[in-house]
Amino acid sequence: MPEVGGSKGLTVPGDPFLSTVDRVCAWLGSAPEKVDALSGAERSRVLGEVADINAAAASGDDGALYAQQYLLDRIYQLYTKIPQGQTAEGSVVVYEIARLLETATAAAQDALIEPGLIEEAPTEPREYLTWLKNTARNHRVYKHPYYHDFIRNAASHDDLRNYVMQESVVDGRFDDLLAMMQVGTAGAAKMEIAANFWDEMGNGDHAQVHTHLFNKIYEVFEISEDELSRSLTATSLLNGNLAVMLCRQRALYAEAVGFLGMTEWMAPDRFVQVVHAWERLGLPEVGITYHKLHITIDSQHAQGWFHNVVLPAAESADMRRAIARGILWRLNSSAAYLDERIPSVAA
Template sequence: METRETPARTAVPHDPLALVDEVSGWLTTDAAEVDAKITGEDRDRLIDGVRKLNAESLVGDQAAFYAQQLLLARIYQMHTVLPETTTAEGSVFVSEVTRLLEEATAQVEDDWIEPGLLEQAPEEPRAYLSWLKQLARGHRVFKHPYYHEFIRNQADADDLRNYVMQESVVDGRFDDLLAMMQVGTSGRAKMEIAANFWDEMGNGDPDQVHTLLFNKIYEVFEIPPEELERSLTANALLSGNLAVMLSRYRKFYPEAVGFLGMTEWMVPDRFVQVVHAWERLGLPDIGIVYHRLHITVDSQHAAGWFHNVVLPAAESAHMRRAIARGTLWRLNSSARYLDERMPVAAA
């Protein structure tokens, strides 16, 4: 992968986390005040710092990669969590930082796609759908040993505790991702996303809302909210950031179709392994309701998603390419995330 040119300035912070903390410190300040105070050399210094962070991440610097994704995750919290205080949402400065982080993140995911692969997609919608599924079945992530060997047969309670925290970036807010991505849709696609969302809402029963059920796992493992961010790895943060980025922007709607659709398609097989581990360890049943439920529900969701969201969209060459792009972003990023989990969990 090629590195981007970085402007040569001298006052750029060398500590990636120091840059993250400095920019993050402005996220609870009114947008107008942020833009009034971050000007001139200070603004140039921080923007250059973000560019440097991206360049270092692009060439494999793991500290920079972690800082890059942590900063993007903190910015996204302004758009996904109801604030208790003033925020910088709408700040021109924060918007520029966000755009730089998003562009760099997207570039890396595109670089992971095999050259020419997107051009191999069939034009006929049903053939295209079969091709997408075959891409997934042939990908090394499809039956990854993290689930089929480690989680199923070797993981202890601490491993499952860590697993749950890493998965919180997607599972813990899947309902909000669906709510964001459905804006502007119509017809069969909108109805399918709405039906999926309503299932996430427990079909109207507050006690059965899926995010509430997922949070029961936190109670079993006594996971306080402040521990979650500290526990997340760079690749876990990336998984959550990709899901938010693709869901919140209308230009990325087809990528979200591929990304979230593939997420749901892979869930049942993965969660079978998690349930097996949970039962093997004799952990409290209240903590595994979410995973048991999604083994069945997500099989149905994936089938409906492919039929009602992917197939109608696949009439368009633009949509076919973008859906495949989002699918590969999910497969490739998930593979790297699970590769990372193996040595960490087994250490």
């Protein structure tokens, strides 16, 4: 992974991708009208450079993939964080850049889906739900050795520390993802998302808010916000960006249903291994409360999600296709992320 250049940006000598990212990131702290006042030539040049990043990422260039996902993450922060000053939120140019990045990211995920797989899905909702679960069970990410072999039995203090930093892109903001995706919903689906969200809010007890509990892990490992930002890999950023993309865009609501539903369904088995590793290493109990809670809670949430959100939606052919797409995006992106962890561990 290219080294992040701290507060001055990402620029690495001789790396044109990160030079482009650095330049665009510098705009994100400017007023939208200032960014949109760029000359037509400058605008076209930057859009062309972003297209080049996307093309290189699609061809397998790891540096380009990191640049692509890092830039998309920074743009998404305009919409997911309360700013401390002026930002470019609302800029037409920034929107154009984001759409180029999102379109390329979605195309890359679609290319990973086995041709014809989604078309095999049954049309009857309960059979469809069974098919979704079986598709996940038959995927190589299910019970991935990263969790069942490495994390459980071999991970060191530093390995677990790196693990929680990478997990922050989804686990560390699951409440916000739910809040974004519920907009426009109604009936049983809205109530299920609301119940899930309220659990994330600690059922009204600030000390039990799940993001607050997750942050306790950072305290155990003494992880600063700056280190967290610098340590995220391309595949970690990708998983976080997919979650934000699907939850923000109303046209991708059904994909979000699949993506988040599969995230919760897989979590309990994975977290059992994390708890085992935590206790094996004798780490402070305060840091593992989040994972212990979610072993039970996510199992309940997943079942409620499947029956109150997925099943009613599965009456529609378009919804069935989109939910399956979101589930496969989650399975494939998670597999890439976990595969990346294994070589770094073996080294």
